[in-house]
Amino acid sequence: MQDRHSETAPPPTLGVxxxxxxxMGAAHSQGWRTATRVFDLPLRPVLAAMAGRDRAAVRAAADRHGWAAAETDWRALVARDDVQLVDICVPGDRHAEIAIAALDAGKHVLCEKPLANSVAEAEAMTEAAERAGARGQVAMVGFNYRRVPAIAHARRLIAERRIGALRHVRLTYLQDWLVDPEFPLTWRLERRRAGSGALGDLGAHIVDLAQFLAGEPLVGVSAQLETFVRERPLLAGVSAGPSASGGTGRGPVTVDDAAVFTGRLASGALATFEASRMAPGRKNSLRLEISGELGSLAFDLERLNELLYHDHREPAAVAGFRRILVTEPDHPYLEAWWPPGHVLGYEHTFAHQARDLVMSIAAGTDPAPSFADGLQVQRVLAAVEESAAKNAVYTPVPVLAPAPGAGRARAQL
Structure with missing residues (x-):
């Protein structure tokens, strides 16, 4: 850990x-609490207020996670003088309204992924971020897996061309929490609230990782989507009348359970993606492999501190994947943590996310991933849905081309 003793004045505060x-609210709370205790930050995040519609529940959550105040109206939170940054951890159907209002009110914004439920909403949010950027504000999307040290290290190795020009990338993100057909109809299974199913929930992460690691956008996709369980029991206290099967107490699933698609990166490299919430035995299985002309990199979230690296230039007699334990002080983010070999976990990605955002705010630099990056992911998701609707027809992805002087809204792949 870094030496926290200093004779200098404490840094200015940043009300969150x-x-x-x-x-996600709990995960972000953990990140904000931890970042200021681990990293030497130029601004000190202060947990000013938490908002939620249920007065008793939000007060209890605020007390549990260390927030000074609780609000039942997000507008009241945005209007607070002690809040300079608004962190949005609600379903996707509310992202655009809240983010735009917060930016227009002069606040910095962190918004959970996917950025929005549609390209049109994401475009409006990116435009608001561009306007706010001219006033010195920043807006960032919460793709926390970029902050896994092993993944950040993989990005560094790819940028250094350790594996040469990319040939193909493979990414899968599998969960099993929807395997039981009697699992209730939560908001994540309603298109009007979630935008999409496994595609937006899990696929957004691996699309972002593909573009982040490659340093270039996807320019086209060919896709299939499937909903395996089309009706589910309603949550207690919810009524939707007779179901399509003639019974009561059930409602339609209006999003996908699984998405599979191929893609092409701007350089011509090929990509394959699989996202499912119907994969028995897979609790939170995110895996990737990046292959280039000189070697390959592989990562498995269930072995979060490890990165596998194969250098294809080595003699065949000794060549093979070697394990890099990403816990050294010169690995990304590790300078502030424990001695080598003392591993980190999932929750640390949110502390790293908070650290990076605070550094961008203090320096007045563009954050990454920006809202423009989130918009580019949204365009890929829309192209996947369009391709699946046309039975896997190859569908081009519009690529965001920043106008001269676009500044902070510029994509930061």
Missing amino acids: GLIGYAF
């Missing part, structure tokens, strides 16, 4: 307001 208190 969090909207949403469920799974």
Whole structure:
């Protein structure tokens, strides 16, 4: 850990307001609490307020996670003088309204992925971020897996051309929490709230990782989507009338359960993707392999501190994948943590995310991933849906071309 003793004055504070208190709200809370205790930051994040619609629940969550105040209206949180940054951790159907209002109110914004439920919403958010950037504000998307040290190290090795020009990338993200057909109809299974299913929930992560690691956008896709369980029990207290099968107490699933698609990167490299919430035995299995002309890199989230590297220039007699334990002080983010070999976990990605955002705010630099990056992911997701609707017809992806002087809204792949 870094030496926290200093004779200098404490850094200025950055008041954070969090909207949403469920799974992601808890993860972000952990990140904000931890970042200032581990990293020497030029601004000190202060947990000013948390917002949620249920007064008792949000007050309890605020107390549990260390937030000073609780609000039941997100607008009241945005209006608070002690909040300079708004962190959005609510379903996708509310992202655009909240983010645009917060940016227009002069706040910095962190928004969970996917950026929005549609390309049109993502475009409006990116335009708002561009306007805000001219005033010195920043807006970032919460693709936390970029902050896994092993993945950040892989990006460094690819940028250094350790594996040469890319040939193909393979990414899968599999979960099994929807295998039971009696699992209830939550908001993540409703298109009007979630935008899409496994595609947006899991696929957004691996699309972002493909573009981040490659340093270039996807320019076209060919896809298939499937919903295996088309009706599910309603949550307690919810009524939708008779179901399509003639019963009551069930409602339609309006998003995909699984998505599979191929893609082409701007350089011509090929990509394959698989996202599913119907893969028995896979709890949170994110895997990737990047192959180039000189070698390959591989990563498995269940072995989060390890990166596999194969140098194809070595003699066949000794060649093979070698394990890099990504815990050395010169690996990404590790300068602030424990001695080598003392591994990190999932929750640390949110502390790294908070650290990177605070550094961007203090330096007045473009954050990564920016809202423009989130928009580019949204365009890929839309192209996947269009391709699947046309039975896997190859569908081009419009690539964001920043206008001269676009500044902070520029894509930072």
